[in-house]
Amino acid sequence: MADARESVVTTGADAFAWEPASCLCGLTGPGRPLFAVPHDDAPGGRTFVVQCDCGLRRLDPRPTATTVARYYAEASGYHAYTGRLRSPLKQALWNALRDSEAAPAVRPLWVRLASPLLRPLARWQFDVNVRLNGRGLRVLDVGSGFGDVLMYLQSRGCRTLGIDLSADAAERAREYGIDVRVGTMQSLQLPPGDFDVVIMSHSLEHVPHPADEISAAWRLLAPGGRLLLAVPNGDAVRLRTDGAHWSCLMAPVHFWYFDAASLRSLVERHGFRVDTVRTTTRHYALIEWLKDCRRGYGVAATRSFLRYLAAVPFGPRDGDILRIEATRPS
Numbered sequence: 001m002a003d004a005r006e007s008v009v010t011t012g013a014d015a016f017a018w019e020p021a022s023c024l025c026g027l028t029g030p031g032r033p034l035f036a037v038p039h040d041d042a043p044g045g046r047t048f049v050v051q052c053d054c055g056l057r058r059l060d061p062r063p064t065a066t067t068v069a070r071y072y073a074e075a076s077g078y079h080a081y082t083g084r085l086r087s088p089l090k091q092a093l094w095n096a097l098r099d100s101e102a103a104p105a106v107r108p109l110w111v112r113l114a115s116p117l118l119r120p121l122a123r124w125q126f127d128v129n130v131r132l133n134g135r136g137l138r139v140l141d142v143g144s145g146f147g148d149v150l151m152y153l154q155s156r157g158c159r160t161l162g163i164d165l166s167a168d169a170a171e172r173a174r175e176y177g178i179d180v181r182v183g184t185m186q187s188l189q190l191p192p193g194d195f196d197v198v199i200m201s202h203s204l205e206h207v208p209h210p211a212d213e214i215s216a217a218w219r220l221l222a223p224g225g226r227l228l229l230a231v232p233n234g235d236a237v238r239l240r241t242d243g244a245h246w247s248c249l250m251a252p253v254h255f256w257y258f259d260a261a262s263l264r265s266l267v268e269r270h271g272f273r274v275d276t277v278r279t280t281t282r283h284y285a286l287i288e289w290l291k292d293c294r295r296g297y298g299v300a301a302t303r304s305f306l307r308y309l310a311a312v313p314f315g316p317r318d319g320d321i322l323r324i325e326a327t328r329p330s
């Protein structure tokens with residue numbers, strides 16, 4: 001297995017290059033393989049979720065940075081580029097939920113009145129919530145896709161900018177009147193200290209060098225500015241119970257599975273003050289079980305569902321998604 005993880009496939013016109021991955025902490029040991037993830041292009045036909053002695057889990061080996069782009073097109077359920085699909089009624093409810101937590105200067109009276117009821121729903125449903133408290137903020141969304149959240153924030157008086165590696169996403173954003181640029185925080189040469197909020201919602205786990213991203217976010221935030229992070233939770237009970245079948249695993253486009261300690265440590269190393277750490281279970285086990293039963297995978301789905309229930313999934317650290325909010329101190 002060690003041999004397979006160290007090899008790099010470069011032969012054949014259609015072969016994709018994969019490479020070994022080291023941990024962010026600087027430890028170069030092979031780490032502890034937790035489970036194998038079959039993949040046709042991986043050396044030996046499988047890759048591994050590996051846990052470093054520091055606790056951080058990673059995919060090892062993984063596609064090289066130039067190879068991984070091909071897998072985005074193949075990843076099923078990747079809706080970041082397709083545009084808004086909600087019905088007008090659903091979109092209005094979505095906006096109302098966002099308004100309840102964001103508290104923009106202008107919002108319908110009924111939302112104002114219902115906010116105490118809507119706010120907990122918003123916190124449960126949305127991985128990042130930008131609190132405006134009546135102000136228009138300067139918001140950067142890294143890995144914005146077509147700019148779903150930015151569209152909302154722009155309509156509530158914010159100055160927004162998105163960054164994505166997908167030209168398709170940027171093109172779709174333009175149709176919506178949202179500025180999404182193709183590139184990275186490093187390549188786009190944005191002015192330092194120009195943002196009040198940097199969002200990285202489900203983007204940090206995709207990049208080969210997360211520390212560079214946190215460092216870039218620090219540079220772009222004004223003192224007092226906030227960093228809102230959401231990633232799949234490496235401590236999720238369903239990673240333990242479902243392994244390669246965990247719905248948030250998304251190998252091989254996810255390279256990292258941070259837990260609360262490793263993500264907190266990463267942002268604190270860059271000078272951020274961590275304000276909140278939460279996890280949430282967004283992939284509802286019961287609904288997934290029913291869907292899988294309808295597709296004819298009843299036995300496997302029931303086994304997974306029972307393992308999930310047995311593992312008591314509602315502990316504070318066990319949810320599928322990990323969210324951290326941090327501040328660049330003034």
Ligand SMILES: [Zn+2]
Nearest residue numbers: 023025052054
């Ligand atoms: Zn490590």
